[in-house]
Amino acid sequence: RFDSESLRNAQLFIYPSVSNNIKEREMKHNIKKIIPNVILNKYHEFNKQKEIKQYAGNDVKCLICNSEFSSFALYSNRENARCLNCESLERHRLLWLYLNKETNLMNENLKLLHFAPEKVFYIKFSSKSNIKYYPCDLFPEHYDHKGHVEIIKVDITNIPFEDNYFDVILCNHVLEHIPNDSVAMRELYRVMKKGAWGIFQVPIDYNLKTTFEDSSINTPEGREKAFGLSDHYRLYGSDYKDRLKEAGFDITEDNFIETISSVDKVKFGLCSSELIYLGRK
16 A cells, blocks of 8 residues: 555656656656655556546557557657557557568567567567567666566677677667767677668657767756757767668668558557668678
């Protein structure tokens, strides 16, 4: 059980949205250190079940967990975005559909390296008998996925595996957080087998012809103002594919979303403008 005061404190930083204000995020972080995890987990489940009832219906369907709702929930000012059950977002559901329809990941025996493993994908990949799964992050202690596959500590700029080791690499919204992304890209290319493939998604502003980065912007406040978030080191432009090519990859900008009807884009809560960056070696 948890009292009303603990509940009010938890509400300061649990859903529906995450503030972009640095001071407010710091306050939430400090509150989180004070409130026991058991209270946070109970509140999270309480809030989740409340939202599920609020969004009861079958107008939309999550492609990952198969849950149905009247709509997906608001997330970061985006409507029809967050699944109330598995918490997937538009980009997760689009990628899941792509992996199932356009790749061999689900039906062949493959070694998969997965950076910053999203829980919704971790649950799926760790239970697949055909996948030898390597979820990893520089800070694995930040994850609480409660699965049987260990999340290993890996620096993406110094990956501790031999050349030509992995069949598949997933690196979804990671490279924008890396100070030296060119080193990371070369490392990803190095550990990928010849003939293998990977997906390397980042946020992109297609109004920019060239990626905007400035090493003199070296404070969280400055990075948030320049790049959108305090832990981003650049804002990628339409030259993103060229940066991957420089690392050695054969890159396809796959406009897979355009193969999906406008009705299904809404029903499945998909981002209508995201390209899939498929890299091969």
